[in-house]
Amino acid sequence: MISVVIPAVNEERAIGAALRALAGQSQIAEVILVDGGSDDATLARARAVAAAEGLPLRCLVSACGRGLQMNAGAAAARGEWLLFLHADTLLPPGAGAAIAGLPQQRAAGCFRLRFDSPSRYLGLIARLHNLRCRLTGIAYGDQTLFLRRALFERLGGYPPAAMEDRLFGALLRQHARPRMLPLAVLTDPRKFDQAGHLRATAWAARILLWDLLGLGLPRTDFFRDYR
DSSP, X not given: OEEEEEEESSOTTTHHHHHHTTTTOTTEEEEEEEEXXXXXXXXXXXXXXXHHHTOXXXXXXXXXXXXXXXXXXXXXXXXXXXXXXXXXXXXXXXXXXXXXXXXXXXXXXXXXXXXXXXXXXXXXXXXXXXXXXXXXXXXXXGGOOEEEHHHHHHHXXXXXXXXXXXXXXXXXXXXXOOEEEEEEEEEOOHHHHHHXXXXXXXXXHXXXXXXXXXXXOOOOSTTTSXX
């Protein structure tokens, strides 16, 4: 019923935990890992973990770019639902059942964001992102967007551009407002650790403000890195 699409580049360290979190999830029909040209052991690690956990994994290779990779995975998917999962993010227990239990008229949704860190600053960033999503109806990629495959195809997929999740989310909002489930995905805080928590908090607050004012996104290199 649910096809999980995971775009990845050089995610040898993170991919094992992401796949193990999918094991035992009801309603997940397949997991499609789309590699964008890794030069580490991402694919070998994924295949080994999937075999050990009994996950129905398919591995594809595409041009590098998160939007391009997610579109390639979606094109190969067979499930009614498409769930786009970052390689450094863990899906919570019961996520598959929660999606399957949504009413027929519900076409899209996402999860609450939580960072795998005790940092108060990262806790604030997560709360700001969750608040932004509730107020604007736009889910970012680290909140693990899911939507019905028919709707995704009707919208034409992700744009091949930076911040593809924000651009696609704005388009999706015109057709279906995603419902944020009470479950929380757990994501790696590595990018925020590298940037510095105070700087990251300031950027998260600025994004929230710009989104609420309808200004799109402030110009920054902070979110341009693939991961």
